Amino acid sequence: xxxxxxxxxxxxxxxxxxxxxxxxxxxxxxxxxxxxxxxxxxxxxxxxxxxxxxxxxxxxxxxxxxxxxxxxxxxxxxxxxx
Numbered sequence: 646x647x648x649x650x651x652x653x654x655x656x657x658x659x660x661x662x663x664x665x666x667x668x669x670x671x672x673x674x675x676x677x678x679x680x681x682x683x684x685x686x687x688x689x690x691x692x693x694x695x696x697x698x699x700x701x702x703x704x705x706x707x708x709x710x711x712x713x714x715x716x717x718x719x720x721x722x723x724x725x726x727x
Contacts, residue, residue: 647675649682656686660693 647655652675655668664672676683703709711719
């Protein structure tokens with residue numbers, strides 16, 4: 646049987662990647678039995694949706710601008726990584 650630590654890791658990982666059928670089944674079974682992990686998983690999904698909406702609203706807001714110095718610093722940092 647899966648423990649809470651592994652279940653919380655899979656719940657988090659499942660937000661970013663598709664879990665294997667075996668992992669999905671094991672996680673669902675654990676969440677069915679464990680109210681704490683079920684609550685944690687729901688909170689993760691809620692936070693993920695909230696952050697996604699916040700990020701989208703920031704991207705769509707034309708009133709938010711960066712100072713030229715900041716833009717240059719970011720561009721320089723990105724160029725040095727490539």
